Amino acid sequence: MERKRFNRDRKRFNIFITKHFVEKMTHFETLDYIKNSYNARIRQLTEEKKAGKKIVGTLCLFVPDEIIFAAGADRVILCGGKNDTISIAEQYLPRNICPLVKSSFGSIVNNGCSGVKSCSHFSLIDMIVAENTCDSKKKTYELLGAYVPTYVLDLPQRPDSSAAVQYFLEELNKFKGVMEELTGNKVTPEKLKKEIISSNETRKLLHGLYNLRKSDSPPISGLDLIKVMQKQYVLSAEDFKKALRALIDEAEQVMAGEVDSKADSKADSKANFTRKPRIMISGCPMPGGNTKVPEIIENRGGVIVVEESCTGTRSFWDLVDESKDPMLALAERYIKIPCSCMTPNDRRIDNILELAREFKVDGVVNYTLQFCHGYNIERYKVQQALKNAGIPVLSIETDYGDSDIEQIGLRVDAFMEMLS
């Protein structure tokens, strides 16, 4: 099942790159399933809607799936990763806010993706559940209500203060009431417990998948993994879990096979073995449609082994305590997500250092979106902490456009040369 990788995107990059980095890597059946799952999911959501189920759109990890599911609703993420809808958003929003907010807003007000494929979920939403995180999102949500009913969950911004959990718990209780009203279903502690256990299963599976990447030769490319993570909140919880189980099975089989073949021809493989720099991406999320920087990194000789981002570890790293009162356990777990809109956010720095050690990272790419002030300002702290730990950092600030592919490529080339 081996086939040449890195060929798919060569049109966008120079042939030179492929000349040097063409590799054989294992092809996973499950990845095809995940990448092609979008249309099936749309059919599923349409069916559910017909049957009277409510569909909730979310834009952030701070909105607990568990409460939505316990109310008997389904959810789908609305974060935009595509460039196409940005010009639509700019009819309403200033140009100098982040591309993620513009892309999402453009898709929502356009009730789809201006004819762009794979965006039809935007028109299936009964209610958006948003959250007070960064300024761009907060103020944009004020405009969203005119298009889709929008509920905004408030967040305390100092998560370590004693009042924060209490306040967030109250907010979650209000949100629970909103969900009950939307669906007409009561959210009972039993239902919540069941959903907490189910979501923890997803988190444990993701831990299992990420654990495989700690290997000296990760069985799955970072680019493929990011595409899996981009589907985490698109697919239904059950389908995503199913896909994760299948993917882990496949990856484990490959790894077992590899160990055997290496043992057979030790001398041979040693001679051919050039170790690729192991990269962590840390920073802003990469919603579906946006894989520019991971593509550049892996096309130019790096291997991404972990993502410290909302489309990476931040989404699953901590479990919800199953032994506590469910609402309190949710409040405690979710308020600890190390987002840059929180202050202080030292938890994120500690987490980056811990991940760098666990995943044996050679270098970190600090990835930020243009005009994302939170992560852009936090960059300084991240850089300092990594420098002190002796881990090289490359900072890349970009948008969803293609115009800077070469400039980023040069920096990545130099970074790879520096690490190898």
Place this chain on the structure above:
Amino acid sequence: MISVGIDSGSATTKAVLVIDGRMVTHNIRPTGFDFLSAAKTGYEEALTDAEVNKKDVNGIYATGYGRNSIKFADRAVSEITAHTMGVHHLYPAVNGIIDIGGQDCKVISAVDGRVTDFLMNDKCAAGTGKFLEYTAKALEVPIEELGRLALASKEPASITSMCTVFAESEVISLRARGFKKEDIAAGLIESIARRVAVMVRQVGLKQNVAFVGGVAKNAGIKVFLEKELGVSLYVPPEPQITGALGAALYGISKR
């Protein structure tokens, strides 16, 4: 061992021929529209100059913006690594490099010829050769004269725009207000020096810093940069070719 380094830059193409670790010849020409043909011409000229036969060349190594279009090269290397190796060859004690080229500006920190950190300006002409080219035009001064002119200034004008297009209009309005040519020139160069100095401090360069790239040929800029940074800068006799030299040496090191 014969190796050729080609630096295919946005403005100029540089070729360097190295025999047994010693630079034998170099040449510089405008890149023009066709990256590949400028590189080919530079390569062939280097062979003729050094009286070397094509078949005796052990390797050709490309760097610079067009590095991936140089099809006849054996391998490409980033400008950042190339400049670092080239400068290390000329000044082994140097551990910091400022490179100002036609369309970008790089600040590199290095230990023993190996890059440890670097920073580049964002996708914008501010603080690059292009900035000088445009603003010199607005001043109606040949770009080669800009530095010398600036050195004659006693009271540099203040230029606040980082944007090349805005700085051009700022120059025109200063002219209209009757500012002296040399003071405007000095203001322009000071504004670049300030911008580069910020990058130098971010990377943390302190001493033994080299200044390379086409803009380093401009004596005035070196003086203003030194004043801004408070250190004296090493400028090679031919500051434009350190990238090509480094590429040739990089090739040797990878054989």
